[in-house]
Amino acid sequence: MARIELVNVGHAYGGAANAGTETRWALRPMTMTWRDGGAYALLGPSGCGKTTLLNLISGLLTPTQGRILFDGKDITQLGPRERNIAQVFQFPVLYDTMTVFDNLAFPLRNRGWKEAAVRTRVGEVAELLDLAADLKRRARGLPPDAQQKISLGRGLVRTDVAAVLLDEPLTVIDPHLKWLLRRKLKQIHQQLKVSLIYVTHDQVEALTFAEEVVVMNHGEVLQVGTPQALYEAPEHTFVGHFIGSPGMNFLPCKLGANEARMGDVTLPMDAEWLARAAAAGTEHQLGFRPDAAEVLAAPVASTAGAAWQPARVQSFQPMGTHSLLQLGFGGGSVWVRAAAAFQPAGDYVWLRPLPGKLALFADQRLVPRSATEASIAPHASTPEAGAAP
Ligand SMILES: Nc1ncnc2c1ncn2[C@@H]1O[C@H](COP(=O)(O)OP(=O)(O)OP(=O)(O)O)[C@@H](O)[C@H]1O
Ligand SMILES: [Mg+2]
Secondary structure, three states, X not given: OOOEEEEEEEEOOOOHHHOOOHHHOOEEEEEEEEXXXXXXXXXXXXXXXXXXXXXXXXOOOOOOEEEEEEXXXXXXXXXXXXXXXXXXXXXXXXXXXXXXXXXXXXXXXXXXXXXXXHHHHHHHHHHHOOOHHHOOOEHHHOOHHHHHHHHHHHHHOOOOOOEEEEEOOOOOOOHHXXXXXXXXXXXXXXXXXXXXXXXXXXXXXXXXXXXXXXXXXXOEEEEEEOHHHHHHOOOEXXXXXXXXXXXXXXXXXXXXXXXXXXXXXXXEOOHHHHHHHXXXXXXXXXXXXXXXXXXXXXXXXXXXXXOOEEEEEEEEEEOOOEEEEEEEEOOEEEEEEEEOOOOOOOOEEEEEEOHHHOEEEEOOEEEOOOHHHHHOOOOOOOOOHHHOO
């Protein structure tokens, strides 16, 4: 296993001549450290640069700029084999005339392992992946999910790899097995402490599998964080919108000295926070999660204060465990989660976004609530602000 560092690494297909404009970077220059033994998910929509980033780490691609270090050693110019990376792809890669055993043994024999050690190790991995009963069968005759398990096994069988990289490995697997295999991978990570980087565009897959999730969009790494941090404190509006179902609500807002105005709604807010937001950018948005607001079917005397705002009901969906309301509010439309038994009494309900759970964004970036939060480096492994073109 190795600690993997990317230092100002950027990639433009077609080389440096193409890298001048922002849109030509398939991966915008970024700096980030991947912990030894960590379980990471690389999450983002199609075309955002996930595979590009993975292939830069494995050595299938050489970066247009920047350096890649494994345990402090510069390996930027080395190919995949010398980097000692195992990679698992979307579709099974195996020798279909060989038995399952020989497929799993191949990466070990290839590296000169003794036969007895090969047998022990293949046995362990086959056990982990529930392939033990199939070891003598030929790979060819097995169903696609078993074949993909063999591919996974070939990635996991070596004990000496710097990392195992998986590029949407469960695409060919049916939903139920997918869930089982994902759990299996998590278990394998816990047992073997192997560094895993797992590419997916499915947030559920990313959030259930990974200790840390790397969220990308348009070739840029926007945030690296635990599932909880991404949910509670998205550092970019894209992260707020992409994580959660429905995602975070955003309302364009105008900043006053002590309040923020969204359409006809005014919310009192901390003056220093507002001042920092004003200094940080020109376009501002207020954000809150659907579960970060209280909702009442009708105003009651004790709560009819300024904090409660009328909101027009646009849709109402009972979900069993809770209800979802789409509400016209603050010059826009927001989703709010209410109790399962909640019923709107008419066209309007009364809404109160929880003051402690509001977020402010300036030009899409989160504005920290307090100066102390702002003085802490945003995240040890976020890309360097100055590195973007
Ligand atoms: N070989 C290539 N030559 C030129 N452009 C490429 C090449 N491979 C990828 N790209 C472009 O680079 C960008 C990033 O692509 P990449 O394959 O890394 O995205 P991705 O996040 O893996 O997408 P997906 O979820 O669809 O697999 C895209 O705009 C893509 O069109
Ligand atoms: Mg891809």
